Amino acid sequence: MLVAELPSIRDRFRALTQARLLLGRAGQGLPTRALLDFQMDHARARDAVYSPLAADGFADLIERPVIEVASRAKDRQEYLQRPDLGRTLDPGDAATLPAAGGDLAIIVADGLSAMAVHAHAASVVGALLARLPDWKIAPVILARQGRVALADEIGAALGVDMTVILIGERPGLSASDSLGAYLTWDPRPGRRDSERNCVSNIRPPHGLSYEVAADTIVSLLKSARRQRLTGVGLIDDGRRLSP
Amino acid sequence: MPRYHADLGGTRHAFDDLRAVLAAASPARSGDMLAGVGARSAEERMAARFALADLPLAALLNEAVIPYEEDEVTRLIVDSHPAPAFSAISHLTVGGFREWLLSNAVDGAEIASVADAITPEMAAAVSKLMRNQDLIAVARKIEVVTRFRNTIGLSGRLSVRLQPNHPTDDPAGIAASILDGLLMGAGDAVIGINPATDDTDTTATLLELIDEIRLSCAIPTQSCVLAHVTTTLELIRRGAPVDLCFQSIAGTQAANRGFGIDLALLGEAHDATRGLDRGTLGQNVMYFETGQGSCLSANAHHGVDQQTLEARAYAVARAFEPLLVNSVVGFIGPEYLFDGKQIARAALEDHFCGKLLGLPMGVDICYTNHAEADGDDSDTILTLLGVAGVSFIIGVPGADDIMLNYQSTSFHDALYLREVLDRRPAPEFETWLQNMGLLEHGRIADHLPPTLLADHIPLLRDARG
Numbered sequence A: 001m002l003v004a005e006l007p008s009i010r011d012r013f014r015a016l017t018q019a020r021l022l023l024g025r026a027g028q029g030l031p032t033r034a035l036l037d038f039q040m041d042h043a044r045a046r047d048a049v050y051s052p053l054a055a056d057g058f059a060d061l062i063e064r065p066v067i068e069v070a071s072r073a074k075d076r077q078e079y080l081q082r083p084d085l086g087r088t089l090d091p092g093d094a095a096t097l098p099a100a101g102g103d104l105a106i107i108v109a110d111g112l113s114a115m116a117v118h119a120h121a122a123s124v125v126g127a128l129l130a131r132l133p134d135w136k137i138a139p140v141i142l143a144r145q146g147r148v149a150l151a152d153e154i155g156a157a158l159g160v161d162m163t164v165i166l167i168g169e170r171p172g173l174s175a176s177d178s179l180g181a182y183l184t185w186d187p188r189p190g191r192r193d194s195e196r197n198c199v200s201n202i203r204p205p206h207g208l209s210y211e212v213a214a215d216t217i218v219s220l221l222k223s224a225r226r227q228r229l230t231g232v233g234l235i236d237d238g239r240r241l242s243p
Numbered sequence B: 001m002p003r004y005h006a007d008l009g010g011t012r013h014a015f016d017d018l019r020a021v022l023a024a025a026s027p028a029r030s031g032d033m034l035a036g037v038g039a040r041s042a043e044e045r046m047a048a049r050f051a052l053a054d055l056p057l058a059a060l061l062n063e064a065v066i067p068y069e070e071d072e073v074t075r076l077i078v079d080s081h082p083a084p085a086f087s088a089i090s091h092l093t094v095g096g097f098r099e100w101l102l103s104n105a106v107d108g109a110e111i112a113s114v115a116d117a118i119t120p121e122m123a124a125a126v127s128k129l130m131r132n133q134d135l136i137a138v139a140r141k142i143e144v145v146t147r148f149r150n151t152i153g154l155s156g157r158l159s160v161r162l163q164p165n166h167p168t169d170d171p172a173g174i175a176a177s178i179l180d181g182l183l184m185g186a187g188d189a190v191i192g193i194n195p196a197t198d199d200t201d202t203t204a205t206l207l208e209l210i211d212e213i214r215l216s217c218a219i220p221t222q223s224c225v226l227a228h229v230t231t232t233l234e235l236i237r238r239g240a241p242v243d244l245c246f247q248s249i250a251g252t253q254a255a256n257r258g259f260g261i262d263l264a265l266l267g268e269a270h271d272a273t274r275g276l277d278r279g280t281l282g283q284n285v286m287y288f289e290t291g292q293g294s295c296l297s298a299n300a301h302h303g304v305d306q307q308t309l310e311a312r313a314y315a316v317a318r319a320f321e322p323l324l325v326n327s328v329v330g331f332i333g334p335e336y337l338f339d340g341k342q343i344a345r346a347a348l349e350d351h352f353c354g355k356l357l358g359l360p361m362g363v364d365i366c367y368t369n370h371a372e373a374d375g376d377d378s379d380t381i382l383t384l385l386g387v388a389g390v391s392f393i394i395g396v397p398g399a400d401d402i403m404l405n406y407q408s409t410s411f412h413d414a415l416y417l418r419e420v421l422d423r424r425p426a427p428e429f430e431t432w433l434q435n436m437g438l439l440e441h442g443r444i445a446d447h448l449p450p451t452l453l454a455d456h457i458p459l460l461r462d463a464r465g
Helices: A006-014 A032-049 A058-062 A076-081 A114-131 A150-158 A210-227 B018-025 B030-035 B042-053 B057-062 B072-079 B094-102 B108-117 B120-128 B132-139 B171-183 B200-216 B229-238 B253-258 B263-275 B306-318 B340-356 B375-388 B411-420 B427-435
Strands: A066-070 A105-109 A140-144 A162-168 A179-185 A196-202 B004-008 B011-015 B159-162 B190-193 B223-225 B245-248 B286-290 B324-328 B361-364 B392-395
Touching: A006 B171, A032 A114, A032 B375, A058 A066, A058 A114, A058 A140, A076 B030, A105 A114, A105 A150, A114 A162, A114 A179, A114 A210, A140 A150, A150 A162, A150 A179, A162 A210, A179 A210, A196 A210, B004 B018, B004 B042, B011 B018, B011 B042, B018 B042, B018 B120, B018 B306, B030 B306, B042 B094, B042 B120, B057 B094, B057 B120, B072 B253, B072 B263, B072 B306, B094 B120, B094 B132, B120 B306, B120 B340, B132 B340, B132 B375, B159 B171, B159 B411, B171 B190, B171 B200, B190 B200, B200 B223, B200 B229, B223 B245, B229 B245, B229 B263, B245 B263, B263 B286, B286 B306, B306 B324, B306 B340, B324 B340, B324 B392, B340 B361, B340 B375, B375 B411, B392 B411
Parallel strands: A066 A140, A105 A140, A105 A162, B159 B190, B159 B392, B190 B223, B245 B286, B286 B324, B324 B361, B361 B392
Antiparallel strands: A162 A179, A179 A196, B004 B011
16 A cells, blocks of 8 residues: 555545544554644644733834723633633723723723734724724723623723724634634623624634725624614624624 | 531531532532632532531432422423332432442442432532542443444443534535544444534535445444534424434523523424434434533523533433433533643543433543643543543544534544553444454554545545545
C-alpha cells in the first residue's frame, strides 16, 4: 500500500473539511507532529483567554477620546467563574460615565480574547465611525473583564439610544483572535440575548473583513434605529434576523 | 426552623431544607457557587454530609426538592416510584446505602433489581458521600444493555459515537470524517451528527447521507442527526430514514421548557420513532444528552444544586428506554465546572448516577478553551471512566470538533482505552470490522488503505482520485 498513497489522499480529504483527518497512528496514539500541532493550537487559545487588555494607545489609534472602565470581576479567574460580575460595572466607574446621551455608544471589551481586541477593534471602530458621520456618538468605552451585557449598564449610564459592543470571542483551536459585535437598542440592565443582534467572526483574512463587518453592523444599526428595536424582531434588508 | 442539622465539635450546623443539605454536601464546583447554593466553608460541607449520611432514603422520597405541584419532573419521579421494589432498600440511610452498594454481597444484578426504586435524589445524595473510587467501584458492577442494530453496554465492551460534525453541514466533509472514524473502529454507539442549523431539509440530507453509507458498507450500527425533537418528528412525517430520536434534556420542567420540550412531546417522539420499527435487534430508539449546569444556565434551578438536577434529568431519560444517554460534561464552561478536577468529579458522578438509575450511560469527555483543563485532564477522565465501565465515549477526528468549537475525545483516544483496558467494540460491529479487514489480532490494522471504504461512499470516490 498504500502508505505512499496516504499523503495525497489526505490532502484531497482535507480539502473537504478542516477536521483533523487521517492523522496516522503511533500504536494507538497520535504521531508526534500531530500531537504537538494540537497542543500548539490549544496553547494559543489559552494565551488568548489570559491575555490582558492593553489600553495604551487605543485613543490615538481611533483618534477619539476613550473612557476606561472595568466590570466587577477583579481578575480572570473571577471573570471566568462569575459571569454575573462581568455583566456589571465596577461601582466607582459607573459614576465616571457622562450622561450626555446620543445615538450610539461603541464599547470595546476584552471578553474571552483581548488578543482579538488588540488585533481588530481599532480598525472596526474606525470603519464604523467613518460610516456614521451624522450620528451623535458617545466617547468610546474600553472595558476590562467585560461580558456582552456589560454594555447594557454602560449604555444606560451614558443615556444613548443604542450600543454596539465589540468583544473578544471564545478562542477556538483554529482561531484565537475572533471579534464579535453585539447590538442592543434601548440598553438597560436585564436585556435578554434575544433582544440583541450579533455579527461574529470578525477576523481578516480568514473571517469577516473590517469593511464587510462594518457594512453589516451599520446596516443593522440603521434598521434598528428605524424600527426602534434589536433582536429577533429586527428586519434587515427585508429579512428577519436571528439573534 | 431549620429541619436538618449536624452537631460537630460543639457547633450546630443547620440547614433549612433537603435542597440545602444536598447542595452543601456536594463537592465544590463553580456552578453551585454561582447559584449561591454551595457550602460556605469546607466544614459546612462536611456537616451537610454527616446530616445526609443519617438521613433515611425514604426521607428523600417524602420531601421533594422541587414541589410536586410546580414541576412535572417531580411528578414523574413520585408517580412512577414502585413501592414493592423499594422495600429492599427502604430501611437504609443514605450512609447505609453507600455501604450496601459497595458491599461484596451486592452485585450488579441486585443493584439493577432495585434501580426503578432509586430516585434521582437518592442517587445524587449517595454520590455526595462517595469518593471517586466509590463512584467507580459501584458503577463498574452495573451492566446496562440496550439494542437497536447492535448491542451496547456489555461488560468488556466500549462503544464510540462517531461525531463527524462540519461547520456548514457539508455532506462531503462529513463523509470524510465518517470514513476516518470507521477506519479507526469508531461508530458502534451511533454515527451522530450535530447539525450546524436545525433546518429540516439539511437534517434530512444528512440523515440520508449516513443511511446510504451504512447500507452500502452494511454497517451494523444506527444513525442520528441531533436536531430538535420537533425537527425529528417532522422528518418522520416526511419519511426520512430516522433511526434514533435525539433530544437534550434537563432535570426541571422549566429548564426543559427552555429546550422547547415537555414529557408529552418526548412521549410523542418516542412513539413515532418506535413506530418506524427500524431496529433489528431491539427497540431502544431514544438518544439523550444532558449536562450539569443546564438548569442554572436556563435560570430554572429552583435553588437545587447542579448535580442533583443532573440526576433528575436521568429520571426523564429512563422514562423513554433510551439506547444512549451521555452527559456532555465539560462543554458548559468554567462558570459551572471550573477545572479538570471539577470536570473529572462531575464525569464520575454523572456516569455513576446514570448507571445506578438503569441508563446506558456514556460520557462526552470534553473541555472548552476557557476552562482550566487540557488533553491530560481528558486522558485522566477517560481512563477513570473506562475503569468505571462507561458504555460509550465520543469520537471526533483529532479531538477537535470544528463545528461546536470544543475539544472532545478522539478516535485515537477510544483505541487507547480499548487497548489499555482490553475493551472491545460492540459484538456485531466487531464482527463487521473483522469482515472488512479493519481488525488485525484484535487491534485496528496498521497501514490501512483509506481507499478501503471510500469506494463505497459516492461522495468520496472523486476525492480519492
